[in-house]
Amino acid sequence: MSAITHHVLFLQGGAGLKDHQADQVLVDSLQGGLGKAYRVHYPLLPDEPSPDLGRIRQIDQEISRLQGELVVVGHSLGASMLLKYVSENPDKIKLKALFLLATPFWQGDEKWKQAFKLPEDFADQLPQDLPLYFYHCRDDQEVPFAHLALYGQKLPWATFHPLASGGHHLNDDLRAVADAIKSL
Template identity: 60%
Template sequence: MTRTNKQVLFIQGGGDKQDYEADKQLVDSLQAGLGKAYSLHYPRLPTESTPDFGRMKQIGREISRMAGGLILVGHSLGASMLLKYCSENEVRKEVSALFLISTPFWSGDEDWKDGFKLREDFAETLPKNVSIFFYHCRDDEEVPFDHLAMYKQQIPWATFREIDNGGHQLNNDLRIVANDILSV
């Protein structure tokens, strides 16, 4: 890795080894689409026994390890936790864009969701001058497609990519995301 490479931090969905391995296919597809000018960092984030599975602390630690400016990409739970992290913490690194794939919008009264929910004013506290992209397939079998509409209401200035099919994993093909990263 050279210093001229653009840094991409990819945060996995879920929390177990199976989720990490499944999202590795997304990372490989993204790296292929971006080429050698981009360095992808894909840390394994273990599930901790905290309400947010330890994600807030883990994401902060991974961002602090990155050199220079960076691009943040998350899938599913990882996408929602990146959004939560960026809306609740001062990000001390230069972040040029945030790419969120199959992002759940956590709601409801179940206690187990409390560590994942966004604050009511989350959109107002997101870093300024950061491009935000959302991607969601209509046939997502894990995160309902209508979650994308909730984000559209809250963050109307973001870019939204509605994809007809590809399921929760976008058929393990992130060319659409790579093209958007190359455009920012």
């Protein structure tokens, strides 16, 4: 029996219990692809009555709980808030890599979006040696595929995986992400 030697934190997309349950299939696929030497941590991130739904505080709390270099995977809202958190706290944490799935690039002047938007200089605030991996499907019906290109303009050193199909949940198959994590 092999011991757990690597920890991966998965941050849900959307809001609340329903979206947490929907992303469980992604977590199960990732855990299956990683095998027994990895443990995928998947906390419920409940909505809080704050403009960012409490995500920045929750992400900080969850990352702080795990020791050592950490791989973090975020889906949708979880991915965008993870990127915001890391760009606002570049020296606070040591991460091994970020994997960002179906990541919205928040734009617009609507008041509700302001807490989700990245600052204009967010790319300059990220550690340049932090590996960033983006995965996005062309047929995503929730987050436009064009958002991947917006991240490409801001983060040219990142690794981008445009996928032909799979929708917002990447066909509930994260074997390619698991393989990339194991290759780190």
